[in-house]
Amino acid sequence: MKDKAKRPSDRDKLILCPDCDLAIKNVQVEEGKRVLCPRCGRNLISPVSNTVEKTLALSIAGLLLFIPAIFLPLLDFDVIGLESSGSIWDSAIALVNSGFYFSGIAVFVTSIFVPLIKLLILLQVSFQLYISRAGALTIYLFRTYKHLDEWGMLEVYMISVLVTIIKMLHMARIQYDTGFICFILLLIITIFSSLFLDEHFFWKEIYKITANKAKSSPSFSQAKRQES
Numbered sequence: 676m677k678d679k680a681k682r683p684s685d686r687d688k689l690i691l692c693p694d695c696d697l698a699i700k701n702v703q704v705e706e707g708k709r710v711l712c713p714r715c716g717r718n719l720i721s722p723v724s725n726t727v728e729k730t731l732a733l734s735i736a737g738l739l740l741f742i743p744a745i746f747l748p749l750l751d752f753d754v755i756g757l758e759s760s761g762s763i764w765d766s767a768i769a770l771v772n773s774g775f776y777f778s779g780i781a782v783f784v785t786s787i788f789v790p791l792i793k794l795l796i797l798l799q800v801s802f803q804l805y806i807s808r809a810g811a812l813t814i815y816l817f818r819t820y821k822h823l824d825e826w827g828m829l830e831v832y833m834i835s836v837l838v839t840i841i842k843m844l845h846m847a848r849i850q851y852d853t854g855f856i857c858f859i860l861l862l863i864i865t866i867f868s869s870l871f872l873d874e875h876f877f878w879k880e881i882y883k884i885t886a887n888k889a890k891s892s893p894s895f896s897q898a899k900r901q902e903s
């Protein structure tokens with residue numbers, strides 16, 4: 676019985692590297708410092724103060740900017756009197772309509788679908804932690820967020836926009852539209868939401884809340900009574 680009681684605290688003393696499975700000692704680190712995996716160099720702990728509140732605020736701001744950033748025109752080109760403009764949504768549709776199905780779908784997935792899902796997941800998970808509620812869905816969504824990390828590529832789209840601007844600079848008059856400003860702000864918010872997300876703290880809180888919930892459930896109390 677004594678051994679059973681010791682187990683959870685022993686487990687808390689170790690953390691596993693998600694990349695190479697190396698178990699290392701869980702230590703308290705102050706903000707600004709971090710713990711890297713000694714084998715593969717992955718960042719394991721990098722504390723951020725008020726990470727839940729910051730992530731929640733950034734996900735709301737990102738979602739508010741999302742529709743204008745995706746659907747409003749980014750740039751206006753004026754080439755010898757011929758004007759043209761387009762949004763990220765227009766570019767995905769134009770690629771599909773021109774027969775570049777793979778490129779069109781890639782733009783849709785990496786610049787529209789995945790960034791939107793990531794923001795929605797961040798909102799759901801940080802809100803659940805903010806109100807101290809988390810369950811199986813929160814665990815599933817936060818795992819999904821990590822899997823989606825490699826698929827959101829707003830910055831790649833930004834590079835292609837910059838390349839277009841540089842190439843067209845001497846050939847056309849370029850005007851920056853509201854969509855361009857919203858897109859830049861959305862990109863900054865996406866970068867900051869990754870920087871301010873303290874994954875280690877999020878997982879610790881999720882498991883703390885779900886464990887407390889399981890302990891207070893009637894089936895757990897019944898099992899405890901039967902055990903004693």
Ligand SMILES: [Zn+2]
Binds near residue numbers: 692696697716
């Ligand atoms: Zn590692």
